[in-house]
Amino acid sequence: MRTARAQTALYHGAMIVLTFAFVFPALWAVSMSLRTDENMFAADQLIPHPITFEHYARLFGALPDLWRYFLNTLVIAVVGTAGTLLSSSLAGFALARIRFPGRGALLVAMLLTLMVPVHATLIPQYVIFRELEWLNTPLPIIVPLLFGTPFATFFFRQYFLTLPLELEDAAAIDGAGSWRTFFQVFVPLSGPAYLAIGLLTFVSLWNSYFLNTIYLAKQNSWVLTQALQSLIGRYQTEYGAIMAGVTLVSLPILIGYLIFQRRIVHGISMTGLAN
Amino acid sequence: MTDVAQKPRRRGRSLASRRARTGLLFVAPQVFGLLVFTAGPLVASLGLSFTNWDLVAPAPTFTGLENWTHLFADTRIPAVLWNTVRFILVGTTSFLIFSLIAALLTYTPRRFVGVYRAALFLPYVLSQIAVGVVWRWMFNSQSGPVTNIVEFFGVPAPDWLLDPATAMPSIAMVVTWQTVGYGMTLYIAALQGVPTPLLEAATIDGANRWQRFRNVTIPIISPTIFFLTVTSLIGAFQLFDPVVAMTGASVGGSGPATAGGPSNSTRTIVLYMYNQMFNYDEPISGLGYAAAIAWMLAMLIFIVTAVQFAVGGRFVHYETERAPRPRRRLRGKA
Numbered sequence: 220m221r222t223a224r225a226q227t228a229l230y231h232g233a234m235i236v237l238t239f240a241f242v243f244p245a246l247w248a249v250s251m252s253l254r255t256d257e258n259m260f261a262a263d264q265l266i267p268h269p270i271t272f273e274h275y276a277r278l279f280g281a282l283p284d285l286w287r288y289f290l291n292t293l294v295i296a297v298v299g300t301a302g303t304l305l306s307s308s309l310a311g312f313a314l315a316r317i318r319f320p321g322r323g324a325l326l327v328a329m330l331l332t333l334m335v336p337v338h339a340t341l342i343p344q345y346v347i348f349r350e351l352e353w354l355n356t357p358l359p360i361i362v363p364l365l366f367g368t369p370f371a372t373f374f375f376r377q378y379f380l381t382l383p384l385e386l387e388d389a390a391a392i393d394g395a396g397s398w399r400t401f402f403q404v405f406v407p408l409s410g411p412a413y414l415a416i417g418l419l420t421f422v423s424l425w426n427s428y429f430l431n432t433i434y435l436a437k438q439n440s441w442v443l444t445q446a447l448q449s450l451i452g453r454y455q456t457e458y459g460a461i462m463a464g465v466t467l468v469s470l471p472i473l474i475g476y477l478i479f480q481r482r483i484v485h486g487i488s489m490t491g492l493a494n
Numbered sequence: 495m496t497d498v499a500q501k502p503r504r505r506g507r508s509l510a511s512r513r514a515r516t517g518l519l520f521v522a523p524q525v526f527g528l529l530v531f532t533a534g535p536l537v538a539s540l541g542l543s544f545t546n547w548d549l550v551a552p553a554p555t556f557t558g559l560e561n562w563t564h565l566f567a568d569t570r571i572p573a574v575l576w577n578t579v580r581f582i583l584v585g586t587t588s589f590l591i592f593s594l595i596a597a598l599l600t601y602t603p604r605r606f607v608g609v610y611r612a613a614l615f616l617p618y619v620l621s622q623i624a625v626g627v628v629w630r631w632m633f634n635s636q637s638g639p640v641t642n643i644v645e646f647f648g649v650p651a652p653d654w655l656l657d658p659a660t661a662m663p664s665i666a667m668v669v670t671w672q673t674v675g676y677g678m679t680l681y682i683a684a685l686q687g688v689p690t691p692l693l694e695a696a697t698i699d700g701a702n703r704w705q706r707f708r709n710v711t712i713p714i715i716s717p718t719i720f721f722l723t724v725t726s727l728i729g730a731f732q733l734f735d736p737v738v739a740m741t742g743a744s745v746g747g748s749g750p751a752t753a754g755g756p757s758n759s760t761r762t763i764v765l766y767m768y769n770q771m772f773n774y775d776e777p778i779s780g781l782g783y784a785a786a787i788a789w790m791l792a793m794l795i796f797i798v799t800a801v802q803f804a805v806g807g808r809f810v811h812y813e814t815e816r817a818p819r820p821r822r823r824l825r826g827k828a
Contacts, residue, residue: 230599231605231606233599234599234600234606234610237596237599237610237613237614238609238610238613238614240671241613241614241616241617241671241675242613242616243639244617244625244628244629244632245616245617245620245628247628247632247639248624248628251631260637306523306524306527307524309520309521309523309524310520310521310523310524310525312520313516313517313518313520313521314521317513317514317516317517317520318510318513318514318517319513319514319515319516319517319518319521320514320518321518322517325521325525328528329524329528332528332532334728334795334796334799335532335536335792336728336731336732336788336791336792336795337732338732338764338767338788338791338792339535339536339539339788339789339791339792340531340532340535340536340539341535341539341788342535342539342542342771342781342784342785342788343534343535343538343539343542343785344531344535345771345781346542346549346781349549363527363531365523365527366523366524366526366527366528366530366531367523367524367527368527369524369528372524396516397513397516397517397520398516401520422619425621426619426620426621426622426623426624428621428622428623428734428735428738429734429735429764432738432749432750433768433771444621444623444624447621447623447624447627448623448627448738448739448742448748448749449747449748449749450627450748451627451630451739451742451743451744451748452742452743452744452745452747452748452749452752453748458631461627461631462628462631464627465624465627465628468621468623468624469620469621469624472619472620472621473619473620475619476616476619480612480615483615483619484611484612484615484679487615487676487679487680488679488680488682488683490680
């Protein structure tokens with residue numbers, strides 16, 4: 220009895236240390252963004268006293284277009300997610316539920332595509348988008364997503380495979396064709412799948428950096444991650460302003476994570492179905 | 495009579511073909527996307543790798559195998575590959591091991607376990623740039639907390655990101671820290687699928703804890719180990735964002751062009767490709783050479799993945815008897 224209790228205490232003690240190691244950097248970043256410069260490196264300032272918002276003011280002073288980067292990021296994340304959800308769920312539904320010529324081949328092609336790094340297709344795309352004068356607009360990032368991504372399509376296929384066969388039969392008896400069956404029967408039943416893949420897509424677009432830095436070179440077309448990266452060069456060791464930037468970029472995701480934590484984690488474990 | 499017999503068959507056929515047409519319509523956007531944004535550019539990329547182009551000239555000039563012979567002679571290529579290997583040795587291995595340990599600590603339902611899981615997963619949803627920027631300060635040799643903690647134990651702290659010997663391992667540690675929650679989540683799902691009767695049977699047969707883990711648990715979760723190994727290695731070859739965030743210059747511009755230091759010890763394949771893509775100063779550089787590097791990357795990933803499938807097939811245990819459907823249906827309901 221006593222050893223069991225000791226074990227439990229040891230377990231929770233270890234887990235609290237571990238939890239701290241994973242939450243600490245985020246807490247510390249927020250904390251530093253609210254400290255005065257004199258207190259920046261003081262050890263007793265985890266909860267800053269006094270609290271100051273001067274670094275946020277400085278941040279908006281240095282990057283007057285910050286609201287614009289926020290908007291650019293939001294447009295890419297929202298439109299990209301919506302397009303991915305629509306096109307990928309349509310394709311995933313057909314791959315799971317409709318027999319059509321070339322279905323097996325398409326599935327194999329998609330699985331192979333999962334292996335192709337974006338870099339191997341990047342340069343011709345860059346040339347084409349430059350030709351179309353799409354550089355420094357969100358289009359090179361959004362437009363390919365409107366046609367769905369193999370990852371999301373595959374995810375939806377796996378999900379639609381799990382729904383009972385009777386659904387189509389019932390819809391067919393009611394005289395519904397494939398379109399109505401999909402939109403009126405399957406979509407309403409698949410809320411969890413849409414939410415899971417939608418959240419994952421949104422988060423990855425919000426956080427993305429590589430493609431943006433290729434396509435959005437002009438400063439007024441930047442997204443938030445680019446603005447954040449630029450702070451390193453601008454502020455060097457002025458950690459207050461840099462951490463204010465980190466906090467602002469991460470805050471929407473942090474809030475979303477607090478609300479949707481279970482959904483996101485559930486979505487991630489659903490992606491594991493791929494194996 | 496013949497009418498009655500033929501009619502349903504004809505209608506059946508037309509229904510099937512109509513459904514097939516709808517199916518094709520449903521997948522049309524995705525197929526279009528794959529052709530236009532993946533297959534086409536992949537081929538065009540290979541074509542470009544036989545040319546030289548600086549984007550100033552109206553069209554690429556065909557240069558034959560020049561980029562490829564240069565690629566094999568370019569001393570920076572083995573250097574960036576070695577940097578990737580160093581990342582894998584520290585980062586990918588520790589990711590696979592630590593996420594399994596994290597899952598073993600949190601997969602059984604007990605008090606507060608949800609809080610622990612949420613905390614361990616938290617870094618995964620944050621941007622690699624934001625995380626990299628924060629860790630850059632954590633590693634700061636004068637005032638950084640990591641340095642302080644190490645020195646608290648009386649060990650002289652290394653220079654982390656400033657020393658060519660430790661910069662890449664430091665980046666690898668951060669990437670592991672950020673992704674461990676993802677691996678943990680998949681391992682938890684797998685561990686919860688280990689049938690209790692099997693473990694009980696092993697106990698009755700006299701297997702101790704380690705033997706049960708080694709001979710029952712590991713084989714059953716081996717598909718997840720395999721999946722995570724394959725995907726994390728594919729990711730390791732494409733390392734970019736964390737390197738830029740942690741090594742981008744702190745004076746003047748801090749974009750990718752300034753990252754990869756100290757002494758190029760953290761320059762990765764993608765970072766090198768990026769720099770060549772916008773570098774037109776060297777005789778062999780620019781889009782053509784960058785395309786060759788990108789294709790080399792794709793082929794490396796393909797080969798490494800194919801080898802894993804060839805070798806992994808012998809170690810991965812798939813339970814073919816278990817019908818996956820009912821389990822998934824339950825999950826979908828939750």
